[in-house]
Amino acid sequence: MRVCDLEFDRVRRLTTPSSPAAPPPNTNPAPNCHTVWKYYCRDNFGWREYSEPVVRLIEEAGGRGLKEVRFITLQNHYILNIREGFQQNAVFGFRRQIKKRPLFLSSMVLTPHLQ
Numbered sequence: 001m002r003v004c005d006l007e008f009d010r011v012r013r014l015t016t017p018s019s020p021a022a023p024p025p026n027t028n029p030a031p032n033c034h035t036v037w038k039y040y041c042r043d044n045f046g047w048r049e050y051s052e053p054v055v056r057l058i059e060e061a062g063g064r065g066l067k068e069v070r071f072i073t074l075q076n077h078y079i080l081n082i083r084e085g086f087q088q089n090a091v092f093g094f095r096r097q098i099k100k101r102p103l104f105l106s107s108m109v110l111t112p113h114l115q
Contacts, residue, residue, distance in 0.1 A: 036103040041087050041096050058082060 039055050040047040050058070054071055061069040061082060068081045070090070077090035086095045 038101050038103055040099045040101065042098070043096060047099070054080075 037055075037059070039050040039058055041050060042048075051073075054073075057069050057071055058080065067083050068079055070077070070079050072078070079088045079090050080086075080098065081088065085098050087098050088095045
């Protein structure tokens with residue numbers, strides 16, 4: 001993933017607890033100051049973000065200490081290995097790299113909540 005923006009170049013990492021669940025769409029996660037995680041899978045065209053239902057499965061499995069989670073999209077069955085960081089097609093065995101990244105919150109959003 002490559003970002004070319006001055007605001008991203010001055011990013012500070014803020015260590016906060018993970019959120020128990022991702023916030024609903026169109027809400028501001030900053031007031032809680034929990035880390036919201038985004039999950040991505042690398043395909044032939046670059047990195048694509050997982051849909052919200054798959055993210056919930058990943059978060060729940062990780063919270064229970066599971067090594068992997070299985071899910072179906074359209075006609076494909078996948079095994080997602082959380083610990084080793086790959087998604088595998090359950091039928092063909094093809095693997096793709098996955099990444100977990102914190103949601104970027106701009107300094108304008110965080111300023112009122114910083115001490």
